[in-house]
Amino acid sequence: MTHRTRNWLLLAPAGTWFLVMLIIPLSVVFIFSFGERAPSGGVVPAFTFEQYANLPARWTAFKNTMTLAPIGTLLALLIAYPLAYFLAVKANPKWKTILLVLVIVPFWTSILIRSYAWIFLLGGRGIPALLEWVGLEGIRLINTPFAVLVGIIYGYLPLMVFPIYVSLDKLDKRLLEASSDLGAKPWRTFLQITLPLSIPGIATGCMLVFILLMGEYLIPALLGGGKVFFVGNALVDLFLQSRNWAYGSAVAVALVAVMLITVTFYMRLISRLGASREDVSIM
Amino acid sequence: MENGGYVGDSSPANKKAIAELRGVSKSFGDVLAASDLNLSISAGEFLSFLGPSGCGKTTALRMLAGFETPTEGEVLLDGEVVNTLDAHHRPVNMVFQQYALFPHMTVAQNIGYGLRQRRPRLPKAQIAEKVTKALEIVRLSDFEDRKIWEMSGGQQQRVALARAIINEPKLLLLDEPMAALDRKLRKEMQIELQDLQRQLGITFVLVTHDQEEALSMSDRICIMREGRIVQIGSPQELYDRPNSRYVAGFVGTSNFFSGNVTDQNGGLATILLDNGMSVQGTPGVELAEGQDVCISVRPEQMKLHRQSDGVKVEVHNRIFLGEHTEYLVNHETLGDFLVLSPRQSELNEGGFEVGDQARVSWDASAALILNPN
Ligand SMILES: Nc1ncnc2c1ncn2[C@@H]1O[C@H](COP(=O)(O)OP(=O)(O)O)[C@@H](O)[C@H]1O
Numbered sequence: 108m109t110h111r112t113r114n115w116l117l118l119a120p121a122g123t124w125f126l127v128m129l130i131i132p133l134s135v136v137f138i139f140s141f142g143e144r145a146p147s148g149g150v151v152p153a154f155t156f157e158q159y160a161n162l163p164a165r166w167t168a169f170k171n172t173m174t175l176a177p178i179g180t181l182l183a184l185l186i187a188y189p190l191a192y193f194l195a196v197k198a199n200p201k202w203k204t205i206l207l208v209l210v211i212v213p214f215w216t217s218i219l220i221r222s223y224a225w226i227f228l229l230g231g232r233g234i235p236a237l238l239e240w241v242g243l244e245g246i247r248l249i250n251t252p253f254a255v256l257v258g259i260i261y262g263y264l265p266l267m268v269f270p271i272y273v274s275l276d277k278l279d280k281r282l283l284e285a286s287s288d289l290g291a292k293p294w295r296t297f298l299q300i301t302l303p304l305s306i307p308g309i310a311t312g313c314m315l316v317f318i319l320l321m322g323e324y325l326i327p328a329l330l331g332g333g334k335v336f337f338v339g340n341a342l343v344d345l346f347l348q349s350r351n352w353a354y355g356s357a358v359a360v361a362l363v364a365v366m367l368i369t370v371t372f373y374m375r376l377i378s379r380l381g382a383s384r385e386d387v388s389i390m
Numbered sequence: 391m392e393n394g395g396y397v398g399d400s401s402p403a404n405k406k407a408i409a410e411l412r413g414v415s416k417s418f419g420d421v422l423a424a425s426d427l428n429l430s431i432s433a434g435e436f437l438s439f440l441g442p443s444g445c446g447k448t449t450a451l452r453m454l455a456g457f458e459t460p461t462e463g464e465v466l467l468d469g470e471v472v473n474t475l476d477a478h479h480r481p482v483n484m485v486f487q488q489y490a491l492f493p494h495m496t497v498a499q500n501i502g503y504g505l506r507q508r509r510p511r512l513p514k515a516q517i518a519e520k521v522t523k524a525l526e527i528v529r530l531s532d533f534e535d536r537k538i539w540e541m542s543g544g545q546q547q548r549v550a551l552a553r554a555i556i557n558e559p560k561l562l563l564l565d566e567p568m569a570a571l572d573r574k575l576r577k578e579m580q581i582e583l584q585d586l587q588r589q590l591g592i593t594f595v596l597v598t599h600d601q602e603e604a605l606s607m608s609d610r611i612c613i614m615r616e617g618r619i620v621q622i623g624s625p626q627e628l629y630d631r632p633n634s635r636y637v638a639g640f641v642g643t644s645n646f647f648s649g650n651v652t653d654q655n656g657g658l659a660t661i662l663l664d665n666g667m668s669v670q671g672t673p674g675v676e677l678a679e680g681q682d683v684c685i686s687v688r689p690e691q692m693k694l695h696r697q698s699d700g701v702k703v704e705v706h707n708r709i710f711l712g713e714h715t716e717y718l719v720n721h722e723t724l725g726d727f728l729v730l731s732p733r734q735s736e737l738n739e740g741g742f743e744v745g746d747q748a749r750v751s752w753d754a755s756a757a758l759i760l761n762p763n
């Protein structure tokens with residue numbers, strides 16, 4: 108077997124998967140998006156931009172996705188970083204594994220069940236009732252962007268914690284000693300050594316959470332209660348309820364386009380940051 | 391003290407102590423990594439910690455740097471107790487065992503790191519100027535913009551050195567800096583390091599397990615064993631007057647014969663060796679009659695000849711080394727030992743071949759009587 112065929116064989120399973128599960132459906136969706144709605148639901152093949160012209164009708168879904176996804180990513184990062192730092196740098200090695208397992212324990216039950224728990228907690232008889240008890244009346248939490256953010260952060264935190272943990276864990280602790288030895292106070296060691304060297308973990312975590320958030324639909328549906336909905340919810344609505352496949356496809360294509368644009372932009376930002384890490388460290 | 395007064399402060403009295411360890415111990419759980427270290431380091435000297443791996447050298451160094459707090463005793467810098475002073479407040483810099491260079495910075499940025507931490511801030515131009523000078527000192531002038539991973543091991547070591555000396559520390563600590571270099575490079579770096587120390591006048595404290603390295607570079611060597619300091623002295627002192635078999639074996643090579651003391655008179659003592667022979671030697675430590683001891687005779691102080699005095703041996707191996715010839719000889723009851731013959735005496739009296747019968751003798755002054763362990 109030559110080197111080349113071996114390489115092809117290695118790539119074959121993933122390649123096939125990619126072709127069948129991604130390229131073909133995407134192409135189908137792309138073709139559908141130029142079609143028209145059939146009277147009974149489904150698509151009639153056509154070549155019209157009518158569906159795309161209609162996109163502004165779903166503007167709110169895009170706006171919600173494009174604001175809550177980045178905000179959720181950022182908040183998850185802010186909460187995950189200190190936790191990952193603690194686990195990787197400060198935690199007693201004896202407890203590390205147990206603490207790491209605790210981080211993923213929520214994954215052992217389905218997100219659906221956990222979200223119902225949040226519905227209760229944020230709903231009228233949960234936290235608002237408690238607040239009322241201490242004198243803060245009329246606070247509504249469920250079915251607000253806040254509730255969606257809480258759900259998002261709760262659900263996606265482990266995905267953010269792990270990549271950051273890995274990059275901090277493999278950071279050579281002697282570099283921190285060297286920095287201290289050269290006169291840097293602890294917080295400057297953090298800014299100049301720890302933070303720049305954990306950028307790969309931050310980048311991976313943010314990317315993972317952000318991309319998954321763009322397609323999120325369960326959390327807005329349950330905790331946003333139809334008031335705070337994402338593009339994902341619009342798609343469910345169009346494909347399953349109104350059975351307007353052509354329009355749904357156009358919305359899906361638009362979502363993919365938005366995602367591609369943001370991710371490209373994000374990648375360039377990260378590589379710029381990587382290239383100028385020295386400048387970061389000169390602060 | 392059993393070690394004959396060599397342990398402790400033997401630094402020149404006229405020099406100021408820049409760092410001191412007073413009864414310093416450090417334990418990690420059950421492991422006693424350093425035990426009752428007493429040492430005074432004088433300004434401008436080149437001191438080495440020498441001992442096998444795991445004997446506590448790095449621990450001693452890390453307590454001077456501020457990475458470990460002693461469990462007992464006091465660490466002093468410039469006369470002040472600094473036990474709990476953080477590393478970033480100490481006027482001490484360290485060259486780490488694997489260099490610990492910052493991978494996300496260029497060579498110049500690594501070297502300037504210490505200066506950038508100064509408060510009040512140093513002007514950028516001044517930092518740049520000092521970095522340029524430090525690069526020159528370690529002969530890396532053309533490499534300032536290189537990434538760390540683009541540098542060879544030897545170059546990385548010089549970056550680590552420059553990164554430390556640019557801060558003009560009171561004490562430069564070096565933890566086995568040459569361990570990762572090949573033999574030839576190591577020799578070169580040893581010479582460079584010595585030059586650098588003289589040129590800068592910075593006090594160097596080197597940790598090594600390589601006796602040759604310690605002997606060739608240091609003003610004083612501190613021999614360590616299982617967390618303790620066994621002897622401190624100049625390389626010559628340690629070589630000529632080791633206080634134990636351990637030190638004699640660690641500094642240079644020596645032939646050892648064990649026995650016990652039967653008699654002492656004047657400067658000499660008579661030792662009954664385990665094989666029943668009685669020999670005279672010079673006490674290197676306090677002796678008591680009947681005490682178990684060990685006699686150490688350096689190979690170059692043994693004479694291989696054809697006269698009638700001395701012990702009868704057979705030549706088992708011969709290695710010609712140029713100005714010396716090394717013989718491995720065997721005595722019926724004393725066993726194998728090494729003799730180093732100068733070329734001149736070989737030329738005068740003729741050499742020996744493997745299998746030859748010969749005799750070996752030495753002066754009583756060359757036979758040092760030491761503790762057996
Ligand atoms: N952080 C630590 N935790 C536990 N044991 C340690 C630690 N550092 C050193 N030791 C132990 O202390 C002893 C001395 O170690 P070290 O000072 O590194 O020796 P050396 O540098 O002479 O090889 C060894 O037995 C080592 O295992």
Ligand SMILES: [Mg+2]
Pocket residue numbers: 444447448566
């Ligand atoms: Mg060591």
